[in-house]
Amino acid sequence: MPADPRTGLILTGGGARAAYQVGVLGALTRLRRDAGAPAANPFAVITGTSAGAINAAALACGCDEFDAAVERIVSVWTNFHAEQVYRADSLGLVRSGANWLTMMSVGWVIARWQRARPRSLLDNSPLIELLQSLVQFERIPALMRDGHLSALAVSASSYTTGLHVTFYDAVEAIQPWTRSQRLAVRMPLTTAHLLASAAIPFVFPAVELQANGEREYFGDGSMRQVAPISPAVHLGADRIVVIGAGRMQEPPGRHTSGDGYPSIAQIAGHALSNIFLDALAADVERLSRINRTLSLMRPEARAQTHLRPIEVLVIAPSQRLDDLAAQHLDSLPRSVRALLRGVGVSGRGPEARGAALASYLLFEAPYTQALMSLGEADTLARSDEVRQFFGWG
Numbered sequence: 001m002p003a004d005p006r007t008g009l010i011l012t013g014g015g016a017r018a019a020y021q022v023g024v025l026g027a028l029t030r031l032r033r034d035a036g037a038p039a040a041n042p043f044a045v046i047t048g049t050s051a052g053a054i055n056a057a058a059l060a061c062g063c064d065e066f067d068a069a070v071e072r073i074v075s076v077w078t079n080f081h082a083e084q085v086y087r088a089d090s091l092g093l094v095r096s097g098a099n100w101l102t103m104m105s106v107g108w109v110i111a112r113w114q115r116a117r118p119r120s121l122l123d124n125s126p127l128i129e130l131l132q133s134l135v136q137f138e139r140i141p142a143l144m145r146d147g148h149l150s151a152l153a154v155s156a157s158s159y160t161t162g163l164h165v166t167f168y169d170a171v172e173a174i175q176p177w178t179r180s181q182r183l184a185v186r187m188p189l190t191t192a193h194l195l196a197s198a199a200i201p202f203v204f205p206a207v208e209l210q211a212n213g214e215r216e217y218f219g220d221g222s223m224r225q226v227a228p229i230s231p232a233v234h235l236g237a238d239r240i241v242v243i244g245a246g247r248m249q250e251p252p253g254r255h256t257s258g259d260g261y262p263s264i265a266q267i268a269g270h271a272l273s274n275i276f277l278d279a280l281a282a283d284v285e286r287l288s289r290i291n292r293t294l295s296l297m298r299p300e301a302r303a304q305t306h307l308r309p310i311e312v313l314v315i316a317p318s319q320r321l322d323d324l325a326a327q328h329l330d331s332l333p334r335s336v337r338a339l340l341r342g343v344g345v346s347g348r349g350p351e352a353r354g355a356a357l358a359s360y361l362l363f364e365a366p367y368t369q370a371l372m373s374l375g376e377a378d379t380l381a382r383s384d385e386v387r388q389f390f391g392w393g
Helices: 013-032 053-060 065-079 090-104 108-113 128-134 137-145 190-195 230-233 262-297 321-324 332-342 355-361 366-382 383-390
Strands: 007-010 046-049 153-159 164-170 184-188 209-213 212-218 239-242 311-315
Touching: 007 230, 013 053, 013 065, 013 090, 013 239, 013 355, 013 383, 046 053, 046 128, 046 230, 053 065, 053 137, 053 190, 065 128, 065 366, 128 190, 137 164, 153 190, 153 230, 164 209, 184 230, 184 311, 190 209, 190 212, 190 311, 230 311, 262 311, 262 355, 311 366, 311 383, 321 355, 321 366, 332 355, 366 383
Parallel strands: 007 046, 007 239, 046 153, 164 184, 239 311
Antiparallel strands: 153 164, 153 212, 209 212
């Protein structure tokens, strides 16, 4: 590894679960200050997916004053309300959610007759205003020119072509890469890229973007993301911090959430967990195997391969976020709770059903604050490992 390694940051997806990442970032700044390390941005390469892309972009756009950027993100997530992300009023839900659920059931004939084409369960138009106030993309060129940032990447999934696309901007002349079912596109990033990356399938509408001269519709970047760590490596990171939004490994023993036939909410929550969590765990294991293989090779053999060892620090929740969400279902606006009851979200605490689905939509302060506290505690519990990774103290 180089004497002055370039550190990358990967923020994964997970809707409201991304509040956990903010707690981790807050703890990292605290550990850095306590160690007396420089206040400069420690992450030359920043990549994000889904809600993690929003955190990543907000951090990158303020990376010349890293601690202040973290504080701004912390403030947003500390005082979050669902209305900042999607319409939670009764009229808004009738126009989107109720209409969508009707079409998905026996009402498809009526919907066709009325030429109604609901695009998603929820209307996330309020998110545009939040993004425009939180993320100033116009600052990126100057930040890169002044050496505060080397690269920023946001990933999304094309409904049009079926490909997973990483949109990126960088200081160096990094050529776009192409792999099986995934490719990279170099271009200035915008609010639309964040909306596309965070468009949870079925829940939020797809976003139209341009990729290689073609107009395509994109959804959540966690879909078909088989290699979440890859963009940071391609963009030149020598070591990487990965902040997840779900448990990397489940504890031993059988976990159940109710008896009887699973509700739509339970099935949807299971599918979203597959989209947001499974690829990251597999990619971390793959990178560990590559590192072990390289360590066993002779220097002359390693010189003949394009592979290089990448040190990785993974920080992920120590608790099941589904269980945490189950404690805060009452925080959701009444109209949203009514809509979710229609698909099987019910109960509270240990008796809750469908909490996994709700955990991605619970953009309410009691839940986001609990996630941030967990992220901070998990990071501080590994403070020695974190300091060693960064060389702090």
